[in-house]
Amino acid sequence: MGIISSRHNALVKRIRMAIREHAQEIVVEGPKAVADAIAGGWKPIAVVERDVDVSGEVFDALTETRHPQSVIGLFERPRGDAAAILARRDTVAIALDAVQDPGNVGTIVRLAAAFDVAGVLLLPGCADPFAPKAIRASAGAILNVPIAEITLAELLMTSPKLLATAMSGAVIDPPPRDAILVFGNEGAGVSRELLDAATLIAIPMSARVESLNVASSAAILLARSYDARSRTTDN
């Protein structure tokens, strides 16, 4: 097979569709990122190199970054297993409730890797963790954090303790290891149904602000949970 030099080539159209929609298939740009994704167990559908598999002109028209990389990988969207995330009791899990900003979702994925979280459960209304902005904010952590979608009903049926951040909550420091930490929408916070089912946990702070950014709240609670585990392990 020769070099692809037509924008109407089936694989080129499929990659372009994946970049636009990042639905069942997602795209990773750059030789290092593509290699990391394969090493991380993502399933490649195709890997194309500029000037080798695809002509420079067609390749450059594909990429959405200003400084196009030389390699693009087309991957199956990784699907985490919510049950496997929930089955772990040795560390906390995270549930995101309509967290809309992809930067926040990606930052929380990075925090999940940093603090050995079991995984990130996405309730409806969240930004796509595989959107380019979220992948960048995760700084590579998207590759090794289990991420799975979950419905509100499924989450409410789980046995682990739900802990939701709220100004009116109690100071629970550290959060228990078998908890699911629920973080809510940037404006509206955690939804009413989840608040009713959860234990409310507060982060002590000045009355000068109404709330913290959702990723800041996650950073503080996850670090506390991780520190408590380190202390236990040390003893």
Next chain:
Amino acid sequence: MGIISSRHNALVKRIRMAIREHAQEIVVEGPKAVADAIAGGWKPIAVVERDVDVSGEVFDALTETRHPQSVIGLFERPRGDAAAILARRDTVAIALDAVQDPGNVGTIVRLAAAFDVAGVLLLPGCADPFAPKAIRASAGAILNVPIAEITLAELLMTSPKLLATAMSGAVIDPPPRDAILVFGNEGAGVSRELLDAATLIAIPMSARVESLNVASSAAILLARSYDARSRTTDN
């Protein structure tokens, strides 16, 4: 004076310039935000209301947001006093070293308000805390956190202890109250000269990530410092 209906009006041009350059004069959009800024002690140069002071057509052409507000305030750029920030010993201060993303700068300003930080010192190379994206990320906290520029030489001459986050640092929990917490550039971290002068402080985390987002690091260390103060006050 009648309603301004020309785009070439001197005040209209001055507001447009301030929106574009946010240099000596900055613009705040929205009646609540403008009222808050005045209440917060910012010095208004002019406040214009749509259809009252400025015609709808000219007003709408001014604003950069997609859903234009009905009021625009033109303000003198607030100038914090670095010496006053450094003089406080009852709480930590923050120094940012070439933190480039305005979202990170604004999020850190919000954290500074939440955890009663003395103020935010900006070394060269930082994003403008009064840029629209930074103001939005601060969620209103920009109005009540002292912010001042400082040079590296000035910072190095200060007596309070400089603490810089670095993976190789020691776990110092909580950070001492009279410290200046230094946070560095998103890619390069804290500059070599500052690292050499500072005590290095680490946040315990998994080896799965190389680092945290700078605002996440700030959230964790500031919450620890605030908690320690709360405990002291309680006793």
